Amino acid sequence: MSLKQKDKQYIWHPFDQMKGAEIIPIVKGEGAFVYDEDGKKYIDGFSSWWVNVHGHSHPYIAQKIADQAKELEHVAFGGFTHPQAVKLSERLVNLLPHNIEKLFFSDNGSTANEVALKMAIQYWFNQGEKRNTFLSLEGDYHGDTFGSMSLTARGGFNEPFERFMFDVNFIEPPTEENGAEVLAKVENYLKTGTVAAFIFEPIVQGAGGMLMHSPAILSKVIGLCQQYGVLTIADEVFTGFGRTGKLFASDYFEHKPDIMCLSKGLTGGFLPLGITAVADKVYQAFYSDDAKNTFLHGHSYTGNPISCAAANASLDLFEQENTMQNVAHITEKLAAFVAQIKRNKNVRTARGFGAIAAVEIETQGESSYFNNAGKEAYNFLLSKGVILRPLGNVLVIVPPYCISDEALEQVFESVLEYFEGTKS
Numbered sequence: 001m002s003l004k005q006k007d008k009q010y011i012w013h014p015f016d017q018m019k020g021a022e023i024i025p026i027v028k029g030e031g032a033f034v035y036d037e038d039g040k041k042y043i044d045g046f047s048s049w050w051v052n053v054h055g056h057s058h059p060y061i062a063q064k065i066a067d068q069a070k071e072l073e074h075v076a077f078g079g080f081t082h083p084q085a086v087k088l089s090e091r092l093v094n095l096l097p098h099n100i101e102k103l104f105f106s107d108n109g110s111t112a113n114e115v116a117l118k119m120a121i122q123y124w125f126n127q128g129e130k131r132n133t134f135l136s137l138e139g140d141y142h143g144d145t146f147g148s149m150s151l152t153a154r155g156g157f158n159e160p161f162e163r164f165m166f167d168v169n170f171i172e173p174p175t176e177e178n179g180a181e182v183l184a185k186v187e188n189y190l191k192t193g194t195v196a197a198f199i200f201e202p203i204v205q206g207a208g209g210m211l212m213h214s215p216a217i218l219s220k221v222i223g224l225c226q227q228y229g230v231l232t233i234a235d236e237v238f239t240g241f242g243r244t245g246k247l248f249a250s251d252y253f254e255h256k257p258d259i260m261c262l263s264k265g266l267t268g269g270f271l272p273l274g275i276t277a278v279a280d281k282v283y284q285a286f287y288s289d290d291a292k293n294t295f296l297h298g299h300s301y302t303g304n305p306i307s308c309a310a311a312n313a314s315l316d317l318f319e320q321e322n323t324m325q326n327v328a329h330i331t332e333k334l335a336a337f338v339a340q341i342k343r344n345k346n347v348r349t350a351r352g353f354g355a356i357a358a359v360e361i362e363t364q365g366e367s368s369y370f371n372n373a374g375k376e377a378y379n380f381l382l383s384k385g386v387i388l389r390p391l392g393n394v395l396v397i398v399p400p401y402c403i404s405d406e407a408l409e410q411v412f413e414s415v416l417e418y419f420e421g422t423k424s
């Protein structure tokens with residue numbers, strides 16, 4: 001039996017409707033490329049769900065992981081620590097906005113947000129205040145655990161679970177046009193004294209279709225929340241580690257969030273790891289002689305040393321390989337491509353920010369995750385050796401930062417060919 005057949009027999013894949021799913025077995029990765037079991041080469045144009053930073057199987061990170069596995073593979077993080085976590089924390093605290101002072105570890109993006117949410121609730125609880133509402137942005141996605149799912153915009157993703165989710169007030173992502181209105185609406189919520197925290201995907205809302213909003217106005221919303229003492233949480237799971245052109249999207253803001261959630265690119269795309277990074281005032285609300293004020297949350301693999309070693313190796317590469325210069329170069333190339341493809345009549349709209357581009361296919365019906373138009377494009381691009389997993393009818397280009405000009409051109413040409421040739 002081939003890998004594909006055995007996979008079909010035993011495995012249930014995430015996000016894919018298994019009826020009719022075409023699963024591709026990948027057996028090797030190198031740089032911006034992955035190879036299937038028949039030896040076919042693909043450009044990984046979506047960085048394997050937006051996690052890959054320096055390229056697949058980068059030998060430096062692979063070596064550091066191997067070294068760490070031989071030294072210390074895991075130790076419980078409750079009551080113990082280890083050199084890789086300490087080193088990573090010191091480095092990140094120096095790279096994150098100046099107000100961020102402490103890191104809490106978990107294992108993925110959803111749990112990084114889940115931790116932030118629980119911290120926000122208990123932050124108020126420990127101070128004797130009952131705050132039970134949240135603000136989030138329309139179109140936001142924060143993950144698939146129950147808390148993160150509740151903070152996510154309502155729709156097909158979470159519909160079956162709706163009556164089990166808590167209430168969240170969704171506000172429009174701020175733009176130059178609606179800025180005043182959004183700020184007024186936020187202030188009305190803040191005045192009620194019931195809001196525990198405002199969580200947001202900063203600048204680019206990934207899973208919602210790579211929607212982009214104004215950094216300047218979002219910063220004002222953060223500042224307003226802070227005036228009312230309400231916690232602000234930047235979900236940088238997707239935007240962190242260079243994706244928006246700065247190391248963190250929050251680096252664009254004048255007002256810095258109190259909590260930042262990191263995952264995906266944190267380990268260079270090698271291993272699962274989540275971090276919820278907090279300002280001292282959050283930490284202090286839990287620092288107490290009363291055991292009840294403890295943050296009673298953790299996971300068996302919290303702060304895993306091999307994952308931390310991968311994260312440290314990834315940070316080394318940011319320094320050694322001038323990674324942010326590559327991001328700047330990709331940003332320019334994507335911006336030029338967006339301007340070009342926007343003119344195609346089969347394109348509804350296109351947009352870019354940092355090393356992210358999104359191209360909406362003109363189709364019947366609204367742009368959404370459940371719009372099937374992207375499937376045909378996905379299959380066409382696969383036949384050309386390009387992987388761009390669409391979000392409904394939105395084609396997304398989120399390449400690893402190591403991608404060569406040649407490979408990026410091949411992605412552009414294949415997308416253009418799809419819009420110019422195949423589609424009428």
Ligand SMILES: Cc1ncc(COP(=O)(O)O)c(C=O)c1O
Nearest residue numbers: 108109110141142143206237238
């Ligand atoms: C902004 C954002 N938050 C959270 C998540 C969830 O992360 P994970 O898939 O690691 O649970 C994602 C995943 O795409 C994301 O884009």
